[in-house]
Amino acid sequence: MSLTSQSIRNALEIKDPNITFIEDSHIQVIKGKESLVYPASLTYKPDHCANCGFADKIVKYGTQKVRIIAPSAGFRPAYILLKRQRYRCEACLTTFSAHSPYVWQNCQISQPVRQMILSEAMTNISLKDIARRYFVSDKTVQRIVDAEAKQHHNYQTQWLPPHMAFDEFKSTDKMSFIWCDSTSHTLGEILALRTSRTLKEYFESFPIEVRQAVNTISVDLNAGYVNLIPKLFPNAEIVIDRFHIIQMVNRAVNQIRVQTMKTLDHRSKKYKFMKQEWKQFLRPMEKLEKVNPRYHSSVGYYQTDYNLVMECLDLDDHFQIAYDTDQGLLKSLQNHDTSGFEKELRAYHQLDNAMDTPIASLKKHRKAVLNAVESPYSNGFLEGMISRIKKIKNTAYGYRNWRHFIDRIKLELAWYQTKDIATAA
Structure with missing residues (x-):
């Protein structure tokens, strides 16, 4: 030759x-x-x-x-x-x-081309772009992905991780359920619907001994999950996601800031500061600059961040109390201080403003919220995974076929990453 x-x-x-x-x-x-x-x-x-x-x-x-x-x-x-x-x-x-x-x-289609198409499909590229690169149709690319997916559709019902995370995302025209392993941060399964009936049918396919071995489940403040988990997982502690706790109280502080701001003259410097530099009110107080003044274009002079924030808080007592409560809860979460967090909840009294609702929710789910304060597990990694799922959907300009969407998600986020982790171990 x-x-x-x-x-x-x-x-x-x-x-x-x-x-x-x-x-x-x-x-x-x-x-x-x-x-x-x-x-x-x-x-x-x-x-x-x-x-x-x-x-x-x-x-x-x-x-x-x-x-x-x-x-x-x-x-x-x-x-x-x-x-x-x-x-x-x-x-x-x-x-x-x-x-x-x-x-x-x-x-x-030769095997090398099939492998290159499949390799491209593992990254966030649209099917039409892959098809254009390898001179095939987008339907051909989808068939290659489907053929690969058939090799991975093994829905096991004999094992669950001891620490799980639940959440949902909008798939096609409906909300779908997703759970992950909180320890390894790997995808567990995606269900077409997030209804209690769907979750009950799915998890009841696992033996009771497997479900009893689950120790913690991280969720947001979705009442459906909170009420269903004790029935399906008798020994599992519910852990409310810390991100959602912070988001709730920060949103309340932001609403009160807007209400306070609307009482001021639109030409006043405090109004301009509260409008343009609203993120200063959501930062931890210890991160606000207290010593070295800097120029703020919103007010037109040099001043420390701390002093400007304090001047705005003095405008309304309820704004001050809501801000202090937010800061106390945030600090307790960061330090995993359950006693400090519980003290902040007990010390809070109704203000007849936006802060009442999140505090009432935290008190209602007090045990699960305190678990979140001391637990190392949260849904932060799952929120990041859902963000990647949204990018997959945006790149494709949406999916009409739910199965095609889920196969693409698992191809990018689960199947081959799992193999890599197993190989590295």
């Missing part, structure tokens, strides 16, 4: 010795595009007939030309014009064609 022939075989990722090149490559217009074509043949002596098993009555029976999509090193498509040998068995009078691991039977 010449060096040139071997170089072409390496470039096209051909390892099957039964495929040989019979002519030089040439440029040919295929489907309206100038394409690089490699004429080749596939032939060998069959071991036996696939139908009857006899080997001594097989004769050659012409050839069949097929056009195989090959890896392209340039801007134009590359094809292998393959003469596939056909055979006839004189014993059973059946015919069959030569086959190669380089391309599946009844398929026109």
